[in-house]
Amino acid sequence: MNARDEIVDAMEGRRAELPPPAVFTSTATVSQMDSSGCSWPEANFDPQKLVGLSLEMNRRFGFGSVRLPFSISVEAKVHGCEVAEGKKDTPPMVLSSPYAGKGALSDVPDLMPVDEFLSSGWVASVLQAAELMNKHEEVFKTVSIDGPFSVAEFLAGAENMIMGLLMEPALVDKWISAMVPYQEAYASRVTELCDNVMVIEEADTSILPPEYFDQVIGSKLPGVILKAMKSSFCSLHSCGDTIAVVDELSNLGEDLISCEASESPRAYTERIHRKCKVLGSVNPIRVLMQGTPLDVLEAAAHSVEAGFDLIGPECGVSPLTSDENLMMLSHYRERLR
Template sequence: MNLKENVLAVLRDEETDVTPVVSVTQLGITEAMEKTDAFWPEAHSDAEKMAALGSSLYELAGLECARIPFCLTIEAEAMGCKVDLGNKDRTPQVVESPFESSSDISMPDDFLSKGRIPVVLDAIKKLKDKYGDTLPIIVGITGPFTLTGHLLGVEKLVRYMRTRQNEVESALDEALDISIEYANAIADAGPDIICVADPTSAPELIDPLQFKTIVKPRLEDLSMQINTSKVLHICGSTEPIIKDMAATGFDGLSIEEKVDIARAKEAIKGGGKTIRVGGRTMSMGGGDKVPKIIGNISSSETLFRGSPDQVKEEVKKVLESGVDIIAPSCGLAPSTPLENIKAMIEARNEFTVSNI
């Protein structure tokens, strides 16, 4: 079973011998930029450099995937927002939006030809041409609620959640259409996994009840439209919303280190009340698939500031907790040492051998 088959088998709830080590979130680091000559900000808008940097941690450290792009501003830029592409140490940011209210938001007919969308689609093709059926290709898109924040402004969005909910829901429906359009175009390009990152919907920013009633239904709609394996990533302490995340229909949930893996798995399985049917884990409540837990090696502390030994210790801890796919808890900091990425794979290998 090759690397691609291994990670996809896990997401399909099939038995595998090895726990995959991937990154479903941003993986560009400066050390890899230097070794591949694919630097930010050029790699954000050049398909060749995007593909090179997106696969760099596989080539240099053995990470078991390629992952592009390196920000959550692609859709907003294509909608007419002004984006600062940053530098080699800083990811792109939306700095200005042309939209004042939800009534101003309308996806143009030529949306898929705007901004850097063609670059991402071309980079997917380049990765597929190079790695074929051997390496999983992961492509990230922006979740509808986070995209709404880009279009209206995050502060305005959070304030409107309390005072003008109808305005939020109208804008969110427009953002959902944009997300679906972009996800369909990406799926047609042929990646193996689409990761929907919706960090603005974290419990630190909105109430869990608002997530359940406003955000969750749109994520369900988006999930239904994605015709590849699919992962949902939400930052922060997501335990209060983990069951609702699990109910959106994604194959995997990417979580940060603030979330206890064992408790998360218990919560999404409904207290462990599951049965095996045809080799799959099913919930006795409604028969829904139980998503896999992905994570949650601290990207802001252990991978960024820690030693390889500390990385290995954390990897073994999450394996003992039952993680399904090992991955950084969030996007990698650009200054993350390459040796710490290598340590994740080494720790998985050492753990696997010791448990044979």
């Protein structure tokens, strides 16, 4: 059994005494860019370089998992948002949107047809990269897409959307609903090209109050998840504090959930209570980037004790993360046996 098979076993519910390491969030580091010859910003947009950099997690460190893309701005850019391409140590970032009203939520504009969205720009590049990476049968391949609410926030403006929940909830619903066909179609295409579709959605309760969860996420995301599960596993990731909604978040139909749970890992695993699998919960900044290999080993051991099914970072790997810490995470079981 290879490292990929171990991850498949975990996703299917065959939990090992020491769960396999895996990274489903962003994986690129400056060191991997140097060793692969595939560096940001070009490796965010060029399909060949995107695949080359993604595969370094397996080739350099032995992880059974690889993932692309390295940005959550893909859909927003194709819809017309201005996106900074970033630098070698900085990912792309949405700067502005032509649809974001100044201090108020604007109406939903006429957007491109779904077929055009799938064949345009950065989305088309990600799909091409996924096709190339799908040829690598030795690794467990994750492709990430955004959830409808996350895309709507980029297009309409995050502050406008949150204020709109109070002032114009029907218009907020209209914005999110407008994103659903694009994300369902994207999920339907991606699921044919990978082992796992990771849907990234904004469920942080410091931004989205828990009482709005069903309206914003619970009623819109299951359709995307269902499309993603057509030919692959589906995992769901949210940054931030989600403990108040983790019961609902883990009950949307996905195979696995990934949350920022390192501050209270057992509270998360107990609330999820086998509704789906759970990946975590090594802190990517305090432990993976700033800590030592011993810190990584201790965090992995605590995650095992808390009942996580896969052991990995709870959010994206920083580009400044050291090789030594990633190597320890990939081989943590050898130190604990």
